[in-house]
Structure formats: structure tokens, C-alpha cells
Amino acid sequence: MRLSSHEAPHELRRTIVLAGLIVVTVFGILGARLYALQVGEADRWSSLSENNRIRLQRIPPTRGLVLDANGDPLVDNRPAYDVVIVPEDTKDLEATLQRTSILLDLPPARIETLKKAARKRPAYEGLTAYRDVDWNAVVALETQQLELPGVNLEVGPLRTYPFGDFASHLLGYVGEVSGSDLEAGNYRMGDLIGKFGAERAWESYLRGVAGGQQIEVNSLGRRLRVLSRVPETRGNSLVLTIDxxxxxxxxxxxxxxxxxxxxxxxxxxxxxxxxxxxxxxxxxxxxxxxxxxxxxxxxxxxxxxxxxxxxxxxxxxxxxxxxxxxxxxxxxxxxxxxxxxxxxxxxxxxxxxxxxxxxxxxxxxxxxxxxxxxxxxxxxxxxxxxxxxxxxxxxxxxxxxxxxxxxxxxxxxxxxxxxxxxxxxxxxxxxxxxxxxxxxxxxxxxxxxxxxxxxxxxxxxxxxxxxxxxxxxxxxxxxxxxxxxxxxxxxxxxxxxxxxxxxxxxxxxxxxxxxxxxxxxxxxxxxxxxxxxxxxxxxxxxxxxxxxxxxxxxxxxxxxxxxxxxxxxxxxxxxxxxxxxxxxxxxxxxxxxxxxxxxxxxxxxxxxxxxxxxxxxxSLAAMTESSIEPPSEAMRVEMTDGIRARMLGMHGRS
Amino acid sequence: MRLMVDRRLIAHFDGLTLLTTLTILGLGAMTVYSATFDGSTGTHTSHAWRQATWGSVGLVGLLLAVFFDYRKLERYAFLFYAVGLCLLIAVPLFGSMGGGSRRWLTFGPVTLQPSETMKLALIILLARLFHRRTHPGGLRLRDLAIPAAVTMAPVLLILAQPDLGTAGVFLFVFASMLLLAGPSPGTLGLLVLAALGAVPVLMSQLKPYQLKRITTFLNPELEPLGSGYHVIQSKIAIGSGGMTGRGYLRGTQNQLNFLPEQHTDFIFSVFSEEWGFFGAIALIGLYVLLLIRGLVVVNRAKERFGALLAFGVLANIFWQAAINLGMTTGLLPVVGITLPFFSYGGSSLVTLLAGLGLVINVNMRRHSRDRLPRL
Missing domain, CATH: 3.40.710.10 (DD-peptidase/beta-lactamase superfamily)
Incomplete structure (x- = not known):
């Protein structure tokens, strides 16, 4: 059924004309859209651009708990102060990192890692630089706030093992994601991931889904208000067979x-x-x-x-x-x-x-x-x-x-x-x-x-x-x-x-x-x-x-x-x-x-x-009543901004 | 091989198409430079230079694609296709990761994206298959079996990478060429129904993040982070460009890194911020010029194979441009399709330019009465 090579493809003409019409229509619509954006709404977008102080902040998911067979928590989360740096809001990222590490008396070894992490993500996104800094660091940072734009304190959930070295080989531990886990694309630099034991084996259950919020900041990068927010989804809990x-x-x-x-x-x-x-x-x-x-x-x-x-x-x-x-x-x-x-x-x-x-x-x-x-x-x-x-x-x-x-x-x-x-x-x-x-x-x-x-x-x-x-x-x-x-x-x-x-x-x-x-x-x-x-x-x-x-x-x-x-x-x-x-x-x-x-x-x-x-x-009695106090209910709370006050109180006592 | 051809061939070399493309290419490289320029330090990455290099390689490819009778391609269609498919199969085995999917093969300093090269191979093969398969009342459903099968093989491999957008472009190109090949009214009706029926099935197969992009597009409030955020930032960039733009290297949305994927997916936003409505319309005009001019070539083509071949190449350019512009202006969901000849990307650029060479080739030989030279 092959056509002779001399036969002109007349029957194609209708489709070609149709194609031409489609091209003109589609690009016409795009042109109209551009007109609407760039001419009609130009003022609105320009002012948004001038004041583009919208920052993205991830809300890390709270990991699921690990409970023993009777429902006693063996692995938990507690609120902790993290130092979060938004590179966009710093005057000079390197100097800021140096200063922060000196101020907090933290090892300078982390600066290189942080610089590398900062390069791999948008500058308007916060970077968790140090986790669980102590009360002295919090005070130091708060007093130096004006000199360190872009450095913020955030309250985030910290993985905690209330019984210390109890069952640690089985429960495992978490750490910052690295290497191949990062490459697979489901994790961002700075995320926590199960590295060992049950934390690692059951990672996909425990992890939860990160939320995030768009926040508007002032020229120093301080938060003004939350524009919109997607809540995190907490991870699921494991109930062990272990008593x-x-x-x-x-x-x-x-x-x-x-x-x-x-x-x-x-x-x-x-x-x-x-x-x-x-x-x-x-x-x-x-x-x-x-x-x-x-x-x-x-x-x-x-x-x-x-x-x-x-x-x-x-x-x-x-x-x-x-x-x-x-x-x-x-x-x-x-x-x-x-x-x-x-x-x-x-x-x-x-x-x-x-x-x-x-x-x-x-x-x-x-x-x-x-x-x-x-x-x-x-x-x-x-x-x-x-x-x-x-x-x-x-x-x-x-x-x-x-x-x-x-x-x-x-x-x-x-x-x-x-x-x-x-x-x-x-x-x-x-x-x-x-x-x-x-x-x-x-x-x-x-x-x-x-x-x-x-x-x-x-x-x-x-x-x-x-x-x-x-x-x-x-x-x-x-x-x-x-x-x-x-x-x-x-x-x-x-x-x-x-x-x-x-x-x-x-x-x-x-x-x-x-x-x-x-x-x-x-x-x-x-x-x-x-x-x-x-x-x-x-x-x-x-x-x-x-x-x-x-x-x-x-x-x-x-x-x-x-x-x-x-x-x-x-x-x-x-x-x-x-x-x-x-x-x-x-x-x-x-x-x-x-x-x-x-x-x-x-x-x-x-x-x-x-x-x-x-x-x-x-002594059975001693054992069953437990020599180690389990974490109090007050410690296990949803991580919200509202907890800040309670944190202050907690630190004050310690 | 008789490379030296009579004067009529030279006379029919389509200078307009080449000039239009070179203009888009030049603007693209310039914008890639801007997108990768760091205003705070005055430094830039090597992307623009590499883009220019790839552009030159592509132009050599374009010329190579001109200096032989395009009808010879028909013979090698399956060979090209087989090589392209092998490269695609190699991706999940040896490919490198990026952004959560595996799309690239690395050969020393060169990174190849086989899904791009496969596009041209598939267009050539489809032109051959549709050219040889005609039927008085139009193509019947059974005539489509083989063309559909050779399309689905790369589509499935690309979906697995996963690269939803590119797989979609393959299907659009297939549909466009099929339309030109002339299905019978009954076949066309059935295909339209099947496509409509496939929508819910496809939706159920999407990965959560892919589905999210679509729901985000329908309702940006659902995902203010991620792609919803990107679309907002892209619209701010384009809109703040205003009538005349903010000037080259002076777009703040770009320079302050509010735009995602500045040198690939969202490069049009960078351009529009800098050159405003006039610039953007001019760029869109260049694409329209290129496509309409191409359709004229298709119309004048001497025989079906050439017409189908040129049409396939144009369809690819059209769909990519339309989808990319649609997504950066917030009309379509964000699917990761680049702007042809403009976005950064070597494999894509070389393939697109070689394809355009074939269009020029078809135009040149519209009067040629030579029989195909023997090899």
C-alpha cells in the first residue's frame, strides 16, 4: 500500500491547516496571559517582588514513638531549641557561622558541612545549624540578635531515649541524613533519619511527613507572620513485643x-x-x-x-x-x-x-x-x-x-x-x-x-x-x-x-x-x-x-x-x-x-x-515500679510555638 | 555518496528557519548566563559557556542532518530506534540520579539524557511506519498497533525514571503524527474515547507527588510550599517584569534565587522578568514564526515520509514550548518540561537542532527528482 514517491500529500493539507490554527490559538492564549500578568497586574506583582520577604520553613515531622508491650514509651520526643540559619537573611554566611559557633561554644568543624548544605538549597530556606542548644546559648543568641540577622531559634522536636543506654542496640538511634539516602531524593539535607536498630529498620513508619510554612519576615529576617501553613504529619508508633x-x-x-x-x-x-x-x-x-x-x-x-x-x-x-x-x-x-x-x-x-x-x-x-x-x-x-x-x-x-x-x-x-x-x-x-x-x-x-x-x-x-x-x-x-x-x-x-x-x-x-x-x-x-x-x-x-x-x-x-x-x-x-x-x-x-x-x-x-x-x-517490686522515672506527660506534647513559654520554665528549673 | 548537490538544493536552504532558531538559541544562552550569575559575588558558573558549546555541537548536527537525502533515514529508522532504546534501558542500570529520578548516563565529561535522543529516533521511526501504512478510508485501529507499541516502549521506560513530563510529550508527539497520518473517522472517535477513559486510570497510577502537582495546579492553596510556591514565585517574576522589563541581569526574583530551576524549567520567568512583556511577546513570536514556517515546509513536502518527519519534529517543539510556557505562567501544572532551544541542556539542544536540520532537509529536497542514491 505504499504511495508512490511522486504523489503529493494533498490529503495532509487539512491537518496542517488545523495544526497552524492550534499553534496560533495556543500561543495567542499565552500572549494574553502574559499581557494579563505583565501589563494588567504588573503593579501587584512588582510590589510583591519588591517586598519578597516570603520565606519557606520546613516543619520537620515528629517521629513516631516506640512503646513497650505495655505501652510505656521507650523512645520519645521532647522540645528542644535548634539554631536555624536563613542564608538569605545573613549579611555574610561564613562570618555568621563563625560567630555563631564561637558564641555557642560549639566545634567549628561543623561550619564546612553547613556551608556545603547551604549551597544545595534555596537561600530563603532555613537551615538547622545546631540542635538542642542549652539555655546559655539561647540567652547568648537572644542578646546578640541584632548583630546576627538570619540566625533564629526554633523549638523543634528532639529524639530522646529516656532510659539512656537501655535496649539501645535494639532501639537504635537517629542522625542527620547523609550519602545515599540523600540521593534517593526523599530527604533534605539536615533531616533526621534512623541510622541503627529499630529506628533504621522501621524508618518509613516512624518518620512521618514534613509540613512547612510560608512566613513573612522583616528586613532582618525576623518572622512577622505566618502566611500559610501545612501541618506536619506525625510518624506512626511502634509497639514492641518487649516488656x-x-x-x-x-x-x-x-x-x-x-x-x-x-x-x-x-x-x-x-x-x-x-x-x-x-x-x-x-x-x-x-x-x-x-x-x-x-x-x-x-x-x-x-x-x-x-x-x-x-x-x-x-x-x-x-x-x-x-x-x-x-x-x-x-x-x-x-x-x-x-x-x-x-x-x-x-x-x-x-x-x-x-x-x-x-x-x-x-x-x-x-x-x-x-x-x-x-x-x-x-x-x-x-x-x-x-x-x-x-x-x-x-x-x-x-x-x-x-x-x-x-x-x-x-x-x-x-x-x-x-x-x-x-x-x-x-x-x-x-x-x-x-x-x-x-x-x-x-x-x-x-x-x-x-x-x-x-x-x-x-x-x-x-x-x-x-x-x-x-x-x-x-x-x-x-x-x-x-x-x-x-x-x-x-x-x-x-x-x-x-x-x-x-x-x-x-x-x-x-x-x-x-x-x-x-x-x-x-x-x-x-x-x-x-x-x-x-x-x-x-x-x-x-x-x-x-x-x-x-x-x-x-x-x-x-x-x-x-x-x-x-x-x-x-x-x-x-x-x-x-x-x-x-x-x-x-x-x-x-x-x-x-x-x-x-x-x-x-x-x-x-x-x-x-x-x-x-x-x-x-527486688521484683522495685523492678516493676521501675527505678528510672518514665518521662512525665508534660514532656510529651505537640511541638508548637506555644511551648516556648513552657520551655523557658523548664530551663529555668534546671 | 553524492554530497555535492545541484544549485537548487542550496537555493532552497531555509535561511529563515535557521536564523529564527539561532536568535532563540542566542537569547537562551544569554539568559542561562543570567540565571547562573551570582550578582552578590559577580561570579557565574560554566553553564552558559557549556550551553554555547552544546549549541555549536548542535549546529554541526544540524548541518550534518542537511547534507544527505533525508529519505535515506527511512532505512535506518529501526537501527536508530534500537540504539535509542538500548540507551534508555541502560539508564536504570548505570544511570545517575538527580532530583529523585534517574535520567542521565555519564560518559566521562559528557552527560547524556537518553530520553531526549530517543525522541528524534522515535519520530523517524513513526514517520516510516505511518508513511508505509495507508488505507483508503484512513488508518484503521489495527494499523496503529505497531506505531503504538514502538511508542509505548520508551514511554514506559521514561515513566519509570520517573519523568512524567517527557513521557507525556512522547505521547503528544505520537498523537500529532497519527493525526497527520490520517486515521479513519471511526478510529479517531475510538481513540478520543480511549484517551478520555484513560484519565482516571492514569490518575490512579500517579505517584503521590505527581498527583500533588496536579491538585496544586487546580488549587495552589493546597500546597503553598513546593511547586505551589514555585508557581507563585514564577508569576511574581514574570509579572514584575512589566511592560519593558527590569533589564538584563537585574531581575531580583532571579538574582535572589526565589526562582527554582532558573536555568532549565523556569528560564522563561528569568527572561520575562528582565525583558518584560515586549521581550516575552517577541520570544513567543519567534516560536510561532518557527512553527508556522515549519508547517509550510510540511505542506510543500514532496511525499509522506518527509511531511511526517518534519511534522513530528515540529510537534515536539510545539508541545514542549506550550507546556513549558503554560507552566511558568501558571496555566498548567508544573511537570518539568524545558523550553526548546532556550533552556539549559545539552542532549535536548543537540537533538532539537538535528531535528530542525531534518526539517530544512525536507524543504531543500521538495523538488528533487533524484531517485534515492544507492549506498
Whole structure:
């Protein structure tokens, strides 16, 4: 249907004429519009232009709160004075910044950052230069107002963590947005963004939407009136699954130690407590952490910024025997009635692999092997399983991979396989190494959260849940926005009898006469658990006494537990770094106290705390009433200009 | 290749079109200088210089687009289109961000905006497709399937960047060329109905900020910050220009940075503030001159391919200019479309000038009786 190239396109003419008419009409309308603007209304626009003193001011959104399971605020906002500079209204931005920083006695290091930020935005928009300046600074600025045009004090919401270093690894902190978050375009220079922990993971819920206002200013940049205003939208609140009292208790148990405690609800994966020590105070981050403070944190001994619950990777030691036992039963290598002999050591190849008990345990079945934590028994089971089968069962228990909790930088741990060793070291797997793996030593690494998941799976029949610490998201006025349901990630696929065998053994680890975990026994409730002592340093022939070892060479203490054995409500995983004592001595008593406290909270008056817990100086009454005052209602107010007066009063008192 | 052509070709070189364009270009570069000039320090950025450089590159492109028989393009239409599409696909993979969207590819010192180069490639391909597809009673719906498909591919990629405005211009250009190609009355009716029906669907697909711009336009009070604020400042700039303007480099709205995107989207406001109603009308007159002159070329074109090609190029210029002027004067929502030949932007400038070269080319060869030379 091609037209010959000589045929003139006459049929196009109508459209061309129409197009010409459209061009003339459209540009005619534009011309008329220009006439209206530039001739008709010229005076009006000119006067607006002469007096263009309209400034834009962003109203940063108030971040949502973080509440504990009972609705107590764990993360809050309080009004604070911020120094806001409008570059357009300053005579000389650099000089103004210099002067302000001297006046406020603030580090001059920030000046460069501020200058850079100022270049990237319109000059008529305010720039938050310093957050939360103190009362002296406020007075200094107010008195120098005339000499510093363009420098204003604004009352804005400041993120505050009323309990200081409480649960700080979980709650996280906020800071000024930077780098890639800025590039994505949803943030402006100077905005606050969640940088760590829940603040980061739940940023999109917590953030809210910034409002703004057009304000008219005088020639010095002082505000005359608000021309129009779009209110901010507050962020949504997180209601955690964590009970503040239990969390506080767990943290007290770790006081002065390095380590982590994780408590989960076995049948849902809800996190009941997650403590990591040493810890840090997230408050300085919100107002802008100073270089000195940051240096102190990053150079501090034992890395307080690390969340050991999911970033600490430790050999699981004997707690891993749970998995070796499950694999042995499932693969038919042992039955509950098989007996193996322990003579104190096991000869394999040219080496002797020792049991922790020099004298040996004699002949015993699986139950007793778990109760006494016999190494030789599990060497033999492990040898028959082979490393790859052990790895397969480890994976079924969720080891070797992140648990999927909504927190960044979770470590996966390590479950070695023969393939892995080939890839990593280009060396074959030696069978002797399997023996170490069978008792949770060698290359095996797990995080406390992963081990909490393992013991929760033992307790709940093998279902793997995603650990969740947020129960629901609420709008500022309390409507539920999102209710988080338990999320099943997998199933270990074990026979019911297998888990039953293991649970019964773990019951006797704690309740048996010579069980290794008997220090976590409670009088009224059956606790099941497994001790672990993770060797950091392999001793040669000569045994060295722990007291004579350098701290960093001492063993880690593990304890994993669940209770009550028959209807589990809580699964606990504890690791104490370089405790120097075994899990039974260093970690088991903490699990007992935590379970004890948990039942006291949930069972109420009917429950009698054990004497031991009472002895350890913990008073339930004191705890439940909280030693730290929660923020008063007066502090948690909507941020408006009207609050200024109250702020003055507040500062006056302090 | 027979580049040296008979005298009639030279005689038919359209000097008027070139002169009009050069005038717009010159005014544009001058205004880019003003928009990036910092009166308080007396310094300026390199934008104006770069704009002039790109203008020169574009003029070379224009000349290159003149010295061959435009009908040869028909053969390479798919090749150009394929290259253009590859560049567009590369954007989400390797592109760089700016203002919340990913639109640019960086090659050393040169930044390319593939959506601009794609425009010309699509116009050439559509001219070819519409040229070869005719039907006695007008184009039927099924004749539109392939042209619509080749248009939608880049449109979807550009929407994903996201660049709503440019994607819209693509659709307008497609519709304009389709109109020239001559749909049957039934097809036209159906298309109009479909377009009306698509409005609510599109509205539901818009991102919140895009929807906000439209509601802002309908009611500026809803968003006194952001784009509502920009439109107010733009109107203050244009209106305060008055009859004769405030003089070059003397517009306060511009110099005090009240105007957003001074050297790209809102450059017309800078110009109007400085040159007033007379200046603005003169500039608009230049665009009308360029477009009407172009339509004459389309009318005189020897055959359909040339007519469609020139019309597509003109349609692009028209829609961009109309939308940009409409948004700076507060008649249309702010969608981020630049003013052709005037706003800062290398890829756009070079593509527009090369396209204009093709219009001149079509005009030159309106009497040529040569058969297409073999390659």
C-alpha cells in the first residue's frame, strides 16, 4: 500500500491547516496571559517582588514513638531549641557561622558541612545549624540578635531515649541524613533519619511527613507572620513485643559483663527481651554526636556499638549437641537405647580427643550423654554422621543464615561443610575436624539470637519463626495500622519422638541430680536447658588454670533454656564472653533468674520468686515500679510555638 | 555518496528557519548566563559557556542532518530506534540520579539524557511506519498497533525514571503524527474515547507527588510550599517584569534565587522578568514564526515520509514550548518540561537542532527528482 514517491500529500493539507490554527490559538492564549500578568497586574506583582520577604520553613515531622508491650514509651520526643540559619537573611554566611559557633561554644568543624548544605538549597530556606542548644546559648543568641540577622531559634522536636543506654542496640538511634539516602531524593539535607536498630529498620513508619510554612519576615529576617501553613504529619508508633521490665532485668543480669541475652516466645517468635552489653547512650546521636563522643564510643573497649545478640558470632560449644543428637536420632545412627562408652577420651587417627571429664562417663545412652554433656559420646555420633549431614541438620535449625529479624547487619554465623572448606581454604575436610564440629567447636559459629531460635524450635516442635520485636504499628492517636502476625519461615521436619527425647534430656540437664545446668533449676516450674562452654583457646598438654589466662583467651559461657518444659512460654539464650567458667556456672544462674522474673511478671501474685533470685539483690517490686522515672506527660506534647513559654520554665528549673 | 548537490538544493536552504532558531538559541544562552550569575559575588558558573558549546555541537548536527537525502533515514529508522532504546534501558542500570529520578548516563565529561535522543529516533521511526501504512478510508485501529507499541516502549521506560513530563510529550508527539497520518473517522472517535477513559486510570497510577502537582495546579492553596510556591514565585517574576522589563541581569526574583530551576524549567520567568512583556511577546513570536514556517515546509513536502518527519519534529517543539510556557505562567501544572532551544541542556539542544536540520532537509529536497542514491 505504499504511495508512490511522486504523489503529493494533498490529503495532509487539512491537518496542517488545523495544526497552524492550534499553534496560533495556543500561543495567542499565552500572549494574553502574559499581557494579563505583565501589563494588567504588573503593579501587584512588582510590589510583591519588591517586598519578597516570603520565606519557606520546613516543619520537620515528629517521629513516631516506640512503646513497650505495655505501652510505656521507650523512645520519645521532647522540645528542644535548634539554631536555624536563613542564608538569605545573613549579611555574610561564613562570618555568621563563625560567630555563631564561637558564641555557642560549639566545634567549628561543623561550619564546612553547613556551608556545603547551604549551597544545595534555596537561600530563603532555613537551615538547622545546631540542635538542642542549652539555655546559655539561647540567652547568648537572644542578646546578640541584632548583630546576627538570619540566625533564629526554633523549638523543634528532639529524639530522646529516656532510659539512656537501655535496649539501645535494639532501639537504635537517629542522625542527620547523609550519602545515599540523600540521593534517593526523599530527604533534605539536615533531616533526621534512623541510622541503627529499630529506628533504621522501621524508618518509613516512624518518620512521618514534613509540613512547612510560608512566613513573612522583616528586613532582618525576623518572622512577622505566618502566611500559610501545612501541618506536619506525625510518624506512626511502634509497639514492641518487649516488656520493659524484663528487658531491664536482662540488662541488669549482664551488668559488668560482656555478652548477650535473648528471650523469645517459642510459639510465635516474638522477642521478649534482647540485651547486649556493653551498651551506649543513643541520646547524643539525635542532637548530632560530637567528634569526641564518637571517638570515645568507637575506641571503647569491647565495642559497645555492636549488638552481640545478632552480630556476635561464637562457637556454640556443647549447646550444639542438641543438633548432633537430633541428627543422630533422625538418621538412625543411634536410638534412645543405644549405649556408647566414654573412657575420658576418644582416639581418632593419631590424636586423642578428650572429654571434659577426665575420668570418663562410662557407658551411657543419649539421654545421659546430654545430661552430663559427654563429649566422647557425641564424637562417636558425629563421626558416623559426617560433617555434611551435621550441616544439613544445622541448617534445618536455621543456623548458618541470618534469622531474618528486622535489624540491619545481622551476622549469619558459620556452619562448615566439606565444600565450604574446599572453597575457603582449598583443602579437603579431615574427619577429625568433624569431631570438633559435633560438639560445637572448630569452625562452627552461631549468634545468641540463632541459638535462641534453636532452643525455641526444640520447645515448639520444630517450627522456625522469624524473630519479631514489633507487635503492631499504631497511628499517633492509637488506631492500629499494622498488626504483625507470627511468620513461619520453615520447619526442621523432625519426628515428634526425636524432639521429645531431647526435651526430656534437657529437662534433666537442669533438674537431674548431676545435670550440668542444675543452677538454673526453679522450684515450681520445670526448666529445660543445655549448657555450653565455647573454647577460645586450645590448651596443649599442660592445662593452664583459668585465672592465669589472659582474658581474651578464656572460654565463653553459653546457656540455652526453655520453660515450662511441657508448655513452653519462654526460650532463652545467654552468652557471656570470656566468662572463664563453664556455661553451667556462669550462664545457667542468669537463665534461672530471668525465667524466674518472667514468671513473676506473668503469673503475678501467685508466683513466689525463688530465694536465690531474691538473694541476687533483685527486688521484683522495685523492678516493676521501675527505678528510672518514665518521662512525665508534660514532656510529651505537640511541638508548637506555644511551648516556648513552657520551655523557658523548664530551663529555668534546671 | 553524492554530497555535492545541484544549485537548487542550496537555493532552497531555509535561511529563515535557521536564523529564527539561532536568535532563540542566542537569547537562551544569554539568559542561562543570567540565571547562573551570582550578582552578590559577580561570579557565574560554566553553564552558559557549556550551553554555547552544546549549541555549536548542535549546529554541526544540524548541518550534518542537511547534507544527505533525508529519505535515506527511512532505512535506518529501526537501527536508530534500537540504539535509542538500548540507551534508555541502560539508564536504570548505570544511570545517575538527580532530583529523585534517574535520567542521565555519564560518559566521562559528557552527560547524556537518553530520553531526549530517543525522541528524534522515535519520530523517524513513526514517520516510516505511518508513511508505509495507508488505507483508503484512513488508518484503521489495527494499523496503529505497531506505531503504538514502538511508542509505548520508551514511554514506559521514561515513566519509570520517573519523568512524567517527557513521557507525556512522547505521547503528544505520537498523537500529532497519527493525526497527520490520517486515521479513519471511526478510529479517531475510538481513540478520543480511549484517551478520555484513560484519565482516571492514569490518575490512579500517579505517584503521590505527581498527583500533588496536579491538585496544586487546580488549587495552589493546597500546597503553598513546593511547586505551589514555585508557581507563585514564577508569576511574581514574570509579572514584575512589566511592560519593558527590569533589564538584563537585574531581575531580583532571579538574582535572589526565589526562582527554582532558573536555568532549565523556569528560564522563561528569568527572561520575562528582565525583558518584560515586549521581550516575552517577541520570544513567543519567534516560536510561532518557527512553527508556522515549519508547517509550510510540511505542506510543500514532496511525499509522506518527509511531511511526517518534519511534522513530528515540529510537534515536539510545539508541545514542549506550550507546556513549558503554560507552566511558568501558571496555566498548567508544573511537570518539568524545558523550553526548546532556550533552556539549559545539552542532549535536548543537540537533538532539537538535528531535528530542525531534518526539517530544512525536507524543504531543500521538495523538488528533487533524484531517485534515492544507492549506498
Amino acid at each position: 520493659r521490665r524484663l528487658q531491664q532485668f536482662a540488662e541488669q543480669l549482664l551488668e559488668g559483663k560482656e555478652g548477650a541475652i535473648v528471650a523469645l516466645r517459642p510459639n510465635t517468635g516474638e522477642v521478649l527481651a534482647m540485651a547486649s552489653r556493653p551498651s551506649f547512650d543513643p541520646n547524643p546521636f539525635a542532637r548530632g554526636i560530637r567528634q569526641k563522643e564518637w571517638d570515645a564510643l568507637t575506641s571503647a573497649k569491647y565495642d559497645p556499638l555492636s549488638n552481640r545478640a545478632l552480630q556476635g558470632q561464637y562457637p556454640p560449644g556443647s549447646t550444639f549437641k542438641i543438633i548432633t543428637a537430633a541428627a543422630g536420632l533422625e538418621e538412625g545412627i543411634i536410638t534412645p537405647f543405644s549405649r556408647l562408652y566414654c573412657g575420658g577420651s576418644y582416639r581418632f587417627g593419631k590424636r586423642r580427643y578428650r572429654c571434659w571429664k577426665r575420668g570418663g562417663h562410662g557407658s551411657m545412652n543419649l539421654h545421659d550423654a546430654l545430661v552430663y554433656s559427654c563429649d566422647v559420646f557425641f564424637y562417636q555420633v558425629g563421626k558416623q554422621l559426617g560433617v555434611d549431614t551435621i550441616a544439613e541438620y544445622s541448617r534445618r535449625f536455621g543456623l548458618g543464615a541470618p534469622t531474618g529479624i528486622a535489624l540491619a547487619n545481622e551476622k549469619p554465623g558459620l556452619i562448615p561443610t566439606s565444600d565450604w572448606k574446599k572453597r575457603r581454604f582449598n583443602e579437603p575436610w579431615y574427619s577429625g575436624e568433624t569431631l570438633s564440629v559435633a560438639i560445637g567447636q572448630g569452625f562452627v559459629l552461631t549468634t545468641p539470637l540463632q541459638m535462641a531460635n534453636v532452643i525455641a524450635m526444640v520447645a515448639n516442635g520444630g517450627v522456625q519463626y522469624r524473630p519479631q520485636y514489633v507487635g503492631r504499628v499504631e497511628a499517633p492517636h492509637g488506631e492500629i495500622i499494622e498488626q504483625l502476625e507470627p511468620e513461619v519461615l520453615g520447619d526442621a521436619g523432625l519426628r515428634r519422638s526425636t524432639l521429645h527425647q531431647i526435651r526430656e534430656a534437657l529437662r534433666d540437664v537442669v533438674n537431674g541430680k548431676r545435670g550440668t545446668g542444675k543452677k538454673s533449676k526453679l522450684p515450681n516450674i520445670d526448666v529445660g536447658g543445655k549448657t555450653g562452654t565455647a573454647q577460645v583457646f586450645r590448651m596443649g598438654r599442660k592445662a593452664v588454670k583459668t585465672e592465669h589466662m589472659a582474658r581474651h583467651l578464656r572460654d565463653h559461657a553459653w546457656f540455652v533454656a526453655f520453660a515450662p518444659v511441657d508448655e513452653p512460654e519462654i526460650a532463652i539464650s545467654i552468652v557471656i564472653e570470656h566468662a572463664g567458667r563453664g556455661g553451667g556456672a556462669a550462664a545457667a544462674p542468669l537463665a534461672r533468674d530471668l525465667a524466674d522474673f518472667y514468671f513473676a511478671l506473668t503469673r503475678g501474685r501467685d508466683y513466689q520468686l525463688t530465694d536465690a533470685s531474691a538473694e541476687s539483690g533483685v
